[in-house]
Amino acid sequence: MFAEENGLFGDPRIKAISDAIRVVPHFPKPGIMFQDITTLLLDPKAFRYTIDIFVDRYRDKNISLVAGVEARGFIFGPPIALAIGAKFVPLRKPRKLPGEVISEAYVLEYGTDCLEMHVGAVQPGESVLIVDDLVATGGTLSAAIRLLERAGAEVVECACVIGLPLVKGNWKLNGVPLYVLVEPRLDDLERTL
């Protein structure tokens, strides 16, 4: 669900977050408006609002672990984990994590990729939140959900700063609810970087 449809309608923080995101037209290909969060990170207030909204939503949900998808999930996941007293688990590209890992492959537009997690990072029955900056097709997040469920975790929700409803009105991915702060914008604002 979008934050605005779920109790945050009219919250000025949502607009501040949306406005802070830079849109790069026609990247990586014509028709795709790339949502660049680096400008959000250059705006301490808007970055703070982003984390605060997620923390307010999850602090009382008994989440014991936040899993962040490499690399931009590493930017948003740990501040949320620290604020709600949860563990943080990095979900990484292949061969980055030392020691024993479990792997989950997923399909890209051209080819496949793979996400890895440490064996033993998650205990069976743990309540987990998955965090990434953006959800598009949901391929990466679906792989993340599968990894955590294979380890016996219960994935409570997936949280992203930006996303399109995968099917309008369908806010679940593999049965897991998806919570998104803002929709992609279609054009860039006048801004100085």
Added chain:
Amino acid sequence: MSSGKEGESASRINGIKSTLRIISDFPKPGMLFSDITPLLLDPKAFKDTIDFFVERYKNENISVVAGIESRGFIFGPSIALAIGAKFVPLRKPNKLLGEVISENYDLEYGSDCLEMHVGAVTSGDRALVVDDLIATGGTVCAAMNLLGAEVVECACVIEVPVLKGRERLESRGKPLYTLVDIV
């Protein structure tokens, strides 16, 4: 004799150090790797880690925290948020969109390249470089070259003294702050 405050500080450092896991033959045979992932699985130790950096920098008018991909992304943003600074990701090639500046550098093993957005840092900014670990200092020096003269300090969780990263930074007049030594 440690004062109560020093003793408590030492106790927190020991708690952080005790989470770290040393892995042999990673990423290549003969190498030793300091794995911070168990630190992240210990909420108190992870919070203590961030708190040490926040305590040190909160009154230093730091306007930019630059984190080195990827493990610098795990520590840098929380520090930036707590001290009200911008966060600037320093990334592997071709990840940042738009106009970037690049810096090649040697690693403990091999070589690599770091990129930063043009305009992310302006003159007058006071910057902190953050990464999980400093070895020879090659990566951190590349980061400082990208940021320019405005780097106030480099901050890492772990230092490997035998690899002399601290000396390398000192030769450039830049101080280093770390929490744990790995021998």
